[in-house]
Amino acid sequence: MVRNHDTKSLSKNGGVEELAKKLSVSLSEGVTSSELPIREKIFGENRYAEKPARSFLMFVWEALQDITLIILMVCAVVSIAVGVATEGFPKGMYDGTGILLSILLVVMVTAISDYKQSLQFIDLDREKKKIIVQVTRDGNRQEISIHDLVVGDVVHLSIGDQVPADGIFISGYNLEIDESSLSGESEPSHVNKEKPFLLSGTKVQNGSAKMLVTTVGMRTEWGKLMETLVDGGEDETPLQVKLNGVATIIGKIGLSFAVLTFLVLCVRFVLEKARSGSFTKWSSEDALTLLDYFAISVTIIVVAVPEGLPLAVTLSLAFAMKKLMSDRALVRHLAACETMGSSTCICTDKTGTLTTNHMVVNKVWICDKIQERKEGNEESFELELQEEVKSILLQGIFQNTGSEVVKDKDGNTQILGSPTERAILEFGLLLGGDFVEQRKENKILKIEPFNSNKKKMSVLIALPDGGARALCKGASEIVLKMCENVVDSNGETVPLTEERITNLSDVIEGFASEALRTLCLVYKDVDEAPSGDLPDGGYTMVAVVGIKDPVRPGVREAVQTCQAAGITVRMVTGDNISTAKAIAKECGIFTEGGLAIEGSQFRDLPPHEMRAIIPKIQVMARSLPLDKHTLVSNLRKIGEVVSVTGDGTNDAPALHEADIGLAMGIAGTEVAKESADVIIMDDNFKTIVNVARWGRAVYINIQKFVQFQLTVNVVALIINFVSACIT
Structure with a gap:
């Protein structure tokens, strides 16, 4: 039924609710822990058969x-x-x-x-295949290993998650699935009540949802595909x-x-x-x-x-491989160990490789004041706000989110969701807010989840005294245009004049120049819930938050080591050019005489001009996967030995094109890892430098011998x- 996307059979069986009853599971409570061994025995474990190890x-x-x-x-x-x-x-x-x-x-x-x-x-x-999924079991939302998943589990999916097994859509918002790893189709598939089937190994590109697991392990579509794969022989290095x-x-x-x-x-x-x-x-x-x-x-x-x-x-090779494994680099092909030693250029991602991939709110503009995060034993914000303004701000943080704040078994607070959402919720908690209390106070009437086209997300909540309030957050340049009012230094709502718009634009630009990703939090009170989409104008600006992904410790020194060894480091990122340049300067990548260019400018250049400026490029911002591939292929044409880092399925062409493909072990998709020569298990740029160092050591040792x-x-x-x- 799932394999053939047979909606008629699903309807005949009474839909997902009846299917859940046949599987003896409650869609709200999930499976009970006591049933797990029985379910594993009947339906199998969520593991794929591995080829027997060579004797x-x-x-x-x-x-x-x-x-x-x-x-x-x-x-x-x-x-x-x-x-x-x-x-x-x-x-x-x-x-x-x-x-x-x-x-x-x-x-x-x-x-x-x-x-x-x-x-x-x-x-x-085996370690790199350890994936954590969120499920509802015994009535509680919890995190488990992908291998512990059983038929009947209710799984929570959000942007970036891998679908852990075959299943059926229960409920969700604007769910788009990237099925390129299975079907080769680049266009995302929309999954909803009408098209409810989800396949293992695919990835959530947009939206969020709950799914009922119907098949696990080798019986899934991904499992059947794995059975057909035959490894080719290893090439000589x-x-x-x-x-x-x-x-x-x-x-x-x-x-x-x-x-x-x-x-x-x-x-x-x-x-x-x-x-x-x-x-x-x-x-x-x-x-x-x-x-x-x-x-x-x-x-x-x-x-x-x-x-x-x-x-x-x-x-020599075995020693280098052993050292690299202890340095958190999994070398998939021996050639990588050697070729990395002769690398002359590294094209690296920003997020998670140069930076920690843990977003935090670093600065906030509110009531005409800019406040900065205080770091110490306990990180905090000291905002002097009127109660009403603080209440609206906390509503905007805790109501308008696709993430959750939960308690684990030990009673510790955990924030589940995307890095940006986690940063904003963490900010709300630092202000003294309570996620559970906020959710109890107001009923959510309507949700418009974030998507990459609109670059904003909105929610409509019912107010206790009657009426409703629309809360919106998103990219500053888009949300600012939706505003007519702003909360001033006295906590009063005043019209958003041209002068105030200019001041706000300067604040946003100032944040961006410090490598901060800016989001605006705005609200609008309405008498009754609109029948169609939520309003696109008439909002009041509450705050501008500057979110930063801090640079990893030791990255600057690692970049300097590469440059001293004759390896040019180039940063290729999807971020805006101001943020990209600021991070590149902080890392020591963007230097005097270097060139920072946007992907759109780069791809429109004639071939002769492109080849002329490529040696000067140190930063490429707002780049598409095709831009990265073009950069790599042109660098190779001019005689460079190129190493490329990538984590997404769409990075696979560039990883394949490069002399050395370096996939991220934590953030990387399975497709990226399969296309790579080396897997960086800790996603750290310092580890990449170690691979180059050991590659050179191998060559020198063998030359001497x-x-x-x-x-x-x-x-x-x-x-x-x-x-x-x-x-």
Whole structure:
């Protein structure tokens, strides 16, 4: 039914309410904890079947595929055959057995390192799949792991959430689902009572809703898709290709010297036989002498081959991988570890990578005054407001929100919702407001949830004394145009004159220049609830809040480290250009002589102008995913080795296009992670710098070893050749 989006079957079965009864669940209370084991037994767990881990023997077989080792194995077999024939058993086996033991050592170290790395990868891969979902159980809203979800659970979805299982829409507002990960369709699908089906693995793009879980685990659409996926073989890394090339060339040189040595020895032997007059008389001793010459030739090949190279490469890479895992970087492809070392440019997101991704209200304009957040042991705001103004402000915060303030099992306050909503609710709590009391005081009559086109959200509440009040909040440039009045310094409502509009615009611009995201909180009293949409004008301005996502500690130093190492850091963000420039300056990315450009300007440039300004670009604001992809492809065309960070499904093209794709482990979607080479588990820019540092260390270590090994081998090869020919 869910798979085929069969609304007729759903209607025949009495809709979602009757379906809930058949599943023995209350849509308001959710499932009871005592039923969980039974439901898991009947309907299965919400887990996807994982491919069985590769056995240790598989890693041994892979280690044996190395060209250098294959050459040595052939030489060892030949050496044993010739040795037994010339010197007898067991003396003739010593040389060949020694070579085989050396090969065994290299293979075992390689296989053990790769096997341990594989086990660590599985553990970290399991960790990145830990997703928390909000459900109603036993009548309470609570957070649980996605793996603990059962059929019959009532799940709460909001913007940015991944749909955790297949299910049916119960209720919600303006729900839009991004199904591109399943269907490939870029346009969002609208889900409502008429089109109520939700599929696992898709993502909430807009709105909020409650859904009833009908299928979990491998029975979901995502589970069936996972069954069909077959992993392709791993490509050789650039370093492995180069080293195999070195091994092949050395093998050819060694073979040439071996053939030459054998020919010289044979010619000398034949000439000596001719000089002594015994050219026509050949004995078994002569045959053994020729076999001995052949053994010497084989020894020269063994001397020429750098047998320690596979071991050195493996140990260097395994050590780097292990260190990166402890530094919270999950390397999905070995090539990433190496290529990151030669990276010349990092195109990074702002939110969550350079910043903490925990929004806070940093400044607020209210009653003609600007107040700043006081930071200390207890963060607080000291606002001297009249009771009526404070009441309206708290109504605007606690009534007009898609988020909730709840108590967890330990009695601690938790704010559930988007980062911006959480920041505003946290601000309301700092002012001494009570979310539950506010919700009890006024009945909500109508809600218009936030969407990206209108850039505002509104709610209509009933007032205790009769009448209604429309509360609205949203992007400053849009909400300010809806206002006719403003609350002045005395707490009085006065007309919004041109002078006051200019002053407010200056305040908003001032906030934005400090990297603050501004929202306006406004209200309008009406006699009765409007039948259609909520009013679009006639509002009274109450407050302008400046919300900031603080820069992560250590980011500035990490950026300076990159710049000192010759890596250019560029910031690509969807934020406005003022905020982007302010954050980039704070991080040390935007410097004198650098260029900050908006995505719309960048994409309209002719190709020759675009290529001319790309080296100067340090900040790109208001960018679309296509802009990021264009920037990356053009940087690669001018010879840059580009690393890109991304967290959204729409970042997948840029992550794929880049030399190195870096996906965010916390904020990143599954699609972004699948397109990436490295997963940054803590979403921190400092971790990206560590990946580059270890990548360079790998190259330097292997370079040193190759120089040492080739010096030794060339000298040994010449000495063996000369001594064999002379003696």
